[in-house]
Amino acid sequence: MGADPHGFKPHIARVEKKLTEQPSATDEKPEAPAPRPLRVDAQRNRDKLVEVAAQAFAADGVDASLEEIAKRAGVGIGTLYRHFPTREHLVEVVYRREVEGLCHAAEELARDHPADAALELWMQRFVDYIATKRGLATSLRLLLTTNSTLFSDTSGRVSGAMRGLVEAAAASGKIRADVDASDVMHALGGIYSAPNTPDWRERSGRLVKLLMDGLRFGARG
Amino acid sequence: MGADPHGFKPHIARVEKKLTEQPSATDEKPEAPAPRPLRVDAQRNRDKLVEVAAQAFAADGVDASLEEIAKRAGVGIGTLYRHFPTREHLVEVVYRREVEGLCHAAEELARDHPADAALELWMQRFVDYIATKRGLATSLRLLLTTNSTLFSDTSGRVSGAMRGLVEAAAASGKIRADVDASDVMHALGGIYSAPNTPDWRERSGRLVKLLMDGLRFGARG
DNA sequence: CACTAAAGCGGAGGCGCCTCCGTTTATTTA
DNA sequence: TAAATAAACGGAGGCGCCTCCGCTTTAGTG
Numbered sequence: 178m179g180a181d182p183h184g185f186k187p188h189i190a191r192v193e194k195k196l197t198e199q200p201s202a203t204d205e206k207p208e209a210p211a212p213r214p215l216r217v218d219a220q221r222n223r224d225k226l227v228e229v230a231a232q233a234f235a236a237d238g239v240d241a242s243l244e245e246i247a248k249r250a251g252v253g254i255g256t257l258y259r260h261f262p263t264r265e266h267l268v269e270v271v272y273r274r275e276v277e278g279l280c281h282a283a284e285e286l287a288r289d290h291p292a293d294a295a296l297e298l299w300m301q302r303f304v305d306y307i308a309t310k311r312g313l314a315t316s317l318r319l320l321l322t323t324n325s326t327l328f329s330d331t332s333g334r335v336s337g338a339m340r341g342l343v344e345a346a347a348a349s350g351k352i353r354a355d356v357d358a359s360d361v362m363h364a365l366g367g368i369y370s371a372p373n374t375p376d377w378r379e380r381s382g383r384l385v386k387l388l389m390d391g392l393r394f395g396a397r398g
Numbered sequence: 399m400g401a402d403p404h405g406f407k408p409h410i411a412r413v414e415k416k417l418t419e420q421p422s423a424t425d426e427k428p429e430a431p432a433p434r435p436l437r438v439d440a441q442r443n444r445d446k447l448v449e450v451a452a453q454a455f456a457a458d459g460v461d462a463s464l465e466e467i468a469k470r471a472g473v474g475i476g477t478l479y480r481h482f483p484t485r486e487h488l489v490e491v492v493y494r495r496e497v498e499g500l501c502h503a504a505e506e507l508a509r510d511h512p513a514d515a516a517l518e519l520w521m522q523r524f525v526d527y528i529a530t531k532r533g534l535a536t537s538l539r540l541l542l543t544t545n546s547t548l549f550s551d552t553s554g555r556v557s558g559a560m561r562g563l564v565e566a567a568a569a570s571g572k573i574r575a576d577v578d579a580s581d582v583m584h585a586l587g588g589i590y591s592a593p594n595t596p597d598w599r600e601r602s603g604r605l606v607k608l609l610m611d612g613l614r615f616g617a618r619g
Numbered sequence: 620c621a622c623t624a625a626a627g628c629g630g631a632g633g634c635g636c637c638t639c640c641g642t643t644t645a646t647t648t649a
Numbered sequence: 650t651a652a653a654t655a656a657a658c659g660g661a662g663g664c665g666c667c668t669c670c671g672c673t674t675t676a677g678t679g
Contacts, residue, residue: 216645219657242635253659258637319540437675440627463665474629479667621679628673635666643658649651 223260225250231271235309239268239316268316269327272309276331279306283338293351293393296342300365300385303339304378307368336362350397352389364388444481446471452492456530460489460537489537490548493530497552500527504559514572514614517563521586521606524560525599528589557583571618573610585609 215223229250233241243264247257261267282302286295310317321328340358347354365388368381436444450471454462464485468478482488503523507516531538542549561579568575586609589602 213656216656218645222657243637244635247659254637255639255659256657257659259657262637264636315540315544318543319536322539322543323536437626439674443627464667465665468629475667476629476669477627480627483667485666623678624676626673626675629671631670632668633666634668636664638663639661641659643656645656646654648653 222252280338292346292349296346297389304381352392353396443473501559513567513570517567518610525602573613574617
């Protein structure tokens with residue numbers, strides 16, 4: 178995006194296909210007839226593709242070239258399309274992975290740090306997450322309105338993770354006890370809706386610090 | 399869409415550009431410094447493009463080939479892109495034109511027919527409009543969330559036109575007087591949200607007739 | 620009418636999308 | 650271990666997107 182003077186930059190939404198059928202990353206429903214667990218090479222390629230795609234989308238936005246992604250993952254374009262029949266499939270998987278990572282980070286941070294530090298670090302991580310989300314903005318907006326499962330899924334998980342951290346911090350006395358997790362989430366809303374200036378990241382960082390000061394103020398600990 | 403086995407069918411939303419700057423079909427703001435009224439040949443080409451595009455979108459959906467549209471309009475692809483720098487611009491103009499037509503039809507029908515017939519005919523026309531809107535579904539959804547002016551503009555105009563017809567019919571005694579235009583609009587909602595079956599059109603036609611029977615029931619006239 | 624600047628035109632060219640199918644490879648079976 | 654087979658691979662090919670810029674047409678001006 179920028180180093181691509183002749184690039185292919187369509188500007189339209191064209192999504193008609195297959196959005197009903199979910200990729201379903203963590204599908205362990207007891208009813209599933211175990212659809213055969215992907216050959217090891219296939220799984221390896223798939224993972225590599227997702228990883229490379231995540232980088233590419235972060236760097237170039239959703240318009241990143243799929244052919245380039247395939248190449249960088251060391252597979253043919255055909256392989257990419259077999260795993261992800263549409264661009265959305267790939268975007269969705271990358272996004273879900275991002276959410277997964279964010280929730281996982283919450284557990285990890287909670288284990289390795291004092292409750293208030295864990296919360297603060299997590300919020301900084303949340304800023305990165307939002308940054309990605311903004312990169313994918315248009316696609317995501319469409320995906321989230323088309324595919325309501327995705328929306329409820331992810332927003333539920335994220336706010337759940339945050340709730341856990343806030344409550345733990347409150348319980349440990351590291352932050353004041355009279356706040357609700359949803360209030361904190363609401364405060365973070367400012368990050369999301371803030372204008373897309375170049376200094377957005379620093380601003381957001383400061384917002385998080387400020388918020389933490391507020392949370393620590395008058396804490397028991 | 400179908401007669402295009404090797405066609406270019408991306409499936410992603412890529413809209414970043416120029417959606418702020420409105421095409422503004424009917425821009426007559428007193429502040430505008432009159433941006434020079436388009437050379438006659440240019441205007442002719444532009445009109446032709448919009449007309450052809452309207453047909454193409456109706457026939458093939460928003461994925462209709464822009465090169466094909468340019469060709470059928472008898473201009474080069476470059477001309478199309480000069481007038482409509484992105485596909486959305488074209489979609490938006492076509493859509494606004496559709497809305498315009500619908501509102502204009504309301505006046506015309508009101509002039510040429512008894513009030514109740516005018517309303518019924520207009521509602522049948524409304525079915526066509528919705529059909530178009532469905533054809534453009536994904537693009538429109540994105541456009542309407544991105545560009546809130548477009549939304550308020552058009553929905554306001556359409557419901558205004560309908561209100562006029564309903565009130566005229568009620569005043570003339572051709573339909574019962576105890577209904578509100580917004581109720582009728584609400585009833586028509588069924589058309590929009592109905593599943594996209596092949597017999598959708600007939601169903602909608604019957605819905606309109608049914609609705610008219612309900613409206614005529616117990617009328618003074 | 621001749622001239623000229625500005626406006627408009629249009630298509631070649633370069634790139635990305637995505638399908639199709641012959642080839643390669645992992646896994647199962649003998 | 651070898652043969653058989655299903656799964657996966659990958660890239661050529663065909664098509665649409667969109668920019669760029671030399672050529673054409675229009676609308677003024679003297």
